[in-house]
Amino acid sequence: MSNKISSSVPTDREVVLGILNNSEEALNKLYAGYFPMILQFILNNNGDEDDAKDVYQEGIIVLYNKIKSGNFELSSKLKTYIYSVCRRIWLKKLSQQSKKSNDVTDFDDLISVEEDVEQHEEKDRQFDKMQSALLHLGEPCKTIIQDFYINNLSMQDICEKFGYTNTDNAKTQKYKCLQRLKKLFFQS
Amino acid sequence: MRNEIELEGIIEDYLNGKLNEEEAKAFEQLRLNDPSVDHKVVAHKVFLESLNDYASISDLKNKMNQVHAQIDVETLSRQLGPHPSFIVNIWRKNKAAIAVAASFILLTVVTLYSIQQTTQQSGSVELVSRELAKIKNSQSNLIRKINSSNVVTPNLKPANFGGTGFALTSNGYILTNLHVVADADSVYVQDSKGNSYKAVVKRKDSQYDLAILKIEDKSFNSLSNLPYRLKQNVIGMGESVYTLGFPKDDAVYGQGYVSSKTGYNGDTTQYQVSIPVNPGNSGGPLLDHDGNIIGVISAKQNQVDGATFAVKSKYIQEALNSIPNDSLGTKVAFSKRNSLQGLSKPKQVNKIKDYVFMIKVYK
Numbered sequence: 001m002s003n004k005i006s007s008s009v010p011t012d013r014e015v016v017l018g019i020l021n022n023s024e025e026a027l028n029k030l031y032a033g034y035f036p037m038i039l040q041f042i043l044n045n046n047g048d049e050d051d052a053k054d055v056y057q058e059g060i061i062v063l064y065n066k067i068k069s070g071n072f073e074l075s076s077k078l079k080t081y082i083y084s085v086c087r088r089i090w091l092k093k094l095s096q097q098s099k100k101s102n103d104v105t106d107f108d109d110l111i112s113v114e115e116d117v118e119q120h121e122e123k124d125r126q127f128d129k130m131q132s133a134l135l136h137l138g139e140p141c142k143t144i145i146q147d148f149y150i151n152n153l154s155m156q157d158i159c160e161k162f163g164y165t166n167t168d169n170a171k172t173q174k175y176k177c178l179q180r181l182k183k184l185f186f187q188s
Numbered sequence: 189m190r191n192e193i194e195l196e197g198i199i200e201d202y203l204n205g206k207l208n209e210e211e212a213k214a215f216e217q218l219r220l221n222d223p224s225v226d227h228k229v230v231a232h233k234v235f236l237e238s239l240n241d242y243a244s245i246s247d248l249k250n251k252m253n254q255v256h257a258q259i260d261v262e263t264l265s266r267q268l269g270p271h272p273s274f275i276v277n278i279w280r281k282n283k284a285a286i287a288v289a290a291s292f293i294l295l296t297v298v299t300l301y302s303i304q305q306t307t308q309q310s311g312s313v314e315l316v317s318r319e320l321a322k323i324k325n326s327q328s329n330l331i332r333k334i335n336s337s338n339v340v341t342p343n344l345k346p347a348n349f350g351g352t353g354f355a356l357t358s359n360g361y362i363l364t365n366l367h368v369v370a371d372a373d374s375v376y377v378q379d380s381k382g383n384s385y386k387a388v389v390k391r392k393d394s395q396y397d398l399a400i401l402k403i404e405d406k407s408f409n410s411l412s413n414l415p416y417r418l419k420q421n422v423i424g425m426g427e428s429v430y431t432l433g434f435p436k437d438d439a440v441y442g443q444g445y446v447s448s449k450t451g452y453n454g455d456t457t458q459y460q461v462s463i464p465v466n467p468g469n470s471g472g473p474l475l476d477h478d479g480n481i482i483g484v485i486s487a488k489q490n491q492v493d494g495a496t497f498a499v500k501s502k503y504i505q506e507a508l509n510s511i512p513n514d515s516l517g518t519k520v521a522f523s524k525r526n527s528l529q530g531l532s533k534p535k536q537v538n539k540i541k542d543y544v545f546m547i548k549v550y551k
Contacts, residue, residue, distance in 0.1 A: 031255040040268035130242040150243040
């Protein structure tokens, strides 16, 4: 009953090495390769295209974290791993929306991924916390913090970008912003 | 304020490993001495890690969104999504349930049907005369022709139908079923030794499906006295009985018991007997354990196992009475004495087999 998924799929080894080397091409191939499988699964189990996108991206993030953390072993096919993770995530979402999820139509083999999904949920909470903290921080603090910590700009660059008279002022500003962000992050 | 900014800077440098060895040592000493500094370090560490995770994940999400934008999601979902038709979806999702329901219905129908079949006694009666396999016979015929090319006997043509019959008198009167010899052009009987004699149908009794043949063949010698006798009384249910017949070219013994005093659809002229019979058994004698003839095998009910019907001996006597006395030669067809009484089955059968004939009918 399942339609054959025709898109070219990279080999598992290729993907793992690509992710470890931060290769964008590997990500592209991986993403395009397995998306139809998850789309099919979600569409046939009470979901729409957006659900598929969300669930699939979460699944890929789980895989990324797993590979990057270094304890990823190719004990199963990547396809099976991704499918199992996405299935688990989708079932949780369904039960949260209290939709029926007892008879799921399956399209692939399954492996147990309970632990990985739980770890991911913890990380996801942290991510959401940070996101909302940054959102509440407001401008220009948000940009200063992002530039300094995420985009790794130097204090000098920031000073010029925001037109501070000297780096000390910029530093003071960054310090204030950081304190506020920390407060938001740890309190929420 | 100033100090705190500097402290923050040092903590960051410390966490990023930018301090030189001496500074790091001094800072670690400070952490040990001042718990508030230590707390700040730990908190900052957690915070930085979260920030890094956030950064990498949002980076990953951005990249994925870019890839996603290139995928033609709509076409894919048309291909992979559930069928738009409601019925097709129902079928896909509930295949298993539908299959179970269907097989249940099928089972119920079959069960009901079979119950109806067995309770109505609607099975038709199959007369157990035998249509001889023409091909087989013509083949053996062919072989005989090759082996002895110039010997042609008048009997060479294979018989079409076969049945069983048994001697009523020692001078060649034989009883069989009417349906065995009905519409016959010519009838031959064959004894257990394989001798074939021409016979003619002397009397037909369509009411009881009985026929009496007379062997009219010069080579036929009178039989010795009949070992069995005709038992007139009605026999009880459960009585064990046996028969000898010719469902194949050799005599076959069958054993069973009287299962009902009436025959097909309550026919009082017949017994129902539970005995395995096959086409070719028609006309065979039905004997009780003492070797008394109690009936003639005539039919079996198809679709019901072990329901064979036999004409009661009383009607054999009636048929016998209808033969003109002078032609019987001796007045008494059956001896009063039953020489088989008390003998074991194999001995009884051995004696009887000379008086049981295979009827071969040409139409």
